[in-house]
Amino acid sequence: MSLRLSSSLLLQLLAANTEAQTAALNESYSIDRYLNIRSANSPSLDSAGERVAFLTNITGTPQAWMVGAAGGWPEQMTFYPDRVDFVSWAPDRSV
Numbered sequence: 001m002s003l004r005l006s007s008s009l010l011l012q013l014l015a016a017n018t019e020a021q022t023a024a025l026n027e028s029y030s031i032d033r034y035l036n037i038r039s040a041n042s043p044s045l046d047s048a049g050e051r052v053a054f055l056t057n058i059t060g061t062p063q064a065w066m067v068g069a070a071g072g073w074p075e076q077m078t079f080y081p082d083r084v085d086f087v088s089w090a091p092d093r094s095v
Contacts, residue, residue: 045069046089053077053087 040056053066059076062083067074078084 040065042087044087044089053089055084055087057083 038056038058040054040058043052043054045052050069051066052069053064054074055062056065056074057063061081062085063076063080064078064084064087065074065076
């Protein structure tokens with residue numbers, strides 16, 4: 001009896017999964033979803049190899065951010081209303 005119940009349950013799960021996949025394929029997206037794609041680029045490693053400065057448009061406008069080379073949470077360095085086009089390190093290791 002338990003083997004039959006397990007087979008039935010397995011078939012129900014497979015059917016539910018197939019329905020979910022079909023619904024996902026039939027879902028349409030508006031242009032807003034495609035225009036909301038964010039990116040990060042122009043990485044620049046400081047001379048000591050401790051920090052990475054980069055540009056990202058995660059706030060809606062490209063700005064300079066910095067993060068430790070070992071990882072961690074990035075910190076936004078610029079807050080301009082216009083886009084930032086490049087980031088580079090000064091000789092004293094400031095952005």
